[in-house]
Every structure is written in structure tokens, then in C-alpha cells.
Amino acid sequence: MSFPYLCPACGTNRSRFNIIxxxxxxxxxxxxxxxxxxxxxxxxxxxxxxxxxxxxxxCGICGIIENEELFIKNAQRNPLS
Structure with missing residues (x-):
């Protein structure tokens, strides 16, 4: 859980999440x-x-629920500038 996330659905949320x-x-x-x-x-x-x-x-913005790995991989593919 200590990896950056990026929502794979809305593509903008990097900070608001619910861990289930x-x-x-x-x-x-x-x-x-x-x-x-x-x-x-x-x-x-x-x-x-x-x-x-x-x-x-x-995702705390759009509500999609997925495996943690998908959020991590999406953040790795789209790093912050």
C-alpha cells in the first residue's frame, strides 16, 4: 500500500481512495x-x-473497485511530471 496509485477509470485521481x-x-x-x-x-x-x-x-472520485495492482501499474505507466 505504499505505492502511488492512479485510477484506471477516471485517470485523474491520485490521492482519494478507499482501501477495502x-x-x-x-x-x-x-x-x-x-x-x-x-x-x-x-x-x-x-x-x-x-x-x-x-x-x-x-477510487474516491468515480467509485470503481479493482485490485490494488491495477491502480499501482496505472500510476507507474503515467508518472507525475
Whole structure:
């Protein structure tokens, strides 16, 4: 998170962002009610666990939400003069 960002959508925002920390937890749900019936252990071999980004970034100007790497790469391609 200590890299410059540049919004890939609006292309002007370099300073106003929301950092979204993703904290996934695996669950089993009742098929009829939709209620969570139990949390699934990391050791459950029959459940594919989340392997996505730990953080997502939202532009504070246009609202787009993307992976942090996209904001960093865009800033690297378009450095400040």
C-alpha cells in the first residue's frame, strides 16, 4: 500500500481512495432458508477456499473497485511530471 496509485477509470485521481480489506470466511448454508449452518474449517478437503486479493481499492472520485495492482501499474505507466 505504499505505492502511488492512479485510477484506471477516471485517470485523474491520485490521492482519494478507499482501501477495502477482504476477510473471507468459508460457510455452509441451508439450501432452503439461506441461513448459515456452520463455518467451514481450512482443513476441509471438499471446500475450495478463497485465494483472491487481500485488498481491493476503490477510487474516491468515480467509485470503481479493482485490485490494488491495477491502480499501482496505472500510476507507474503515467508518472507525475
Amino acid at each position: 480489506e477482504q476477510i473471507p470466511f468459508a460457510v455452509k448454508k441451508d439450501v432452503h432458508s439461506g441461513y448459515i449452518t456452520e463455518r467451514v474449517s481450512e482443513k476441509d478437503p471438499f471446500h475450495f477456499h478463497y485465494r483472491g486479493a487481500e485488498y481491493r481499492v476503490q
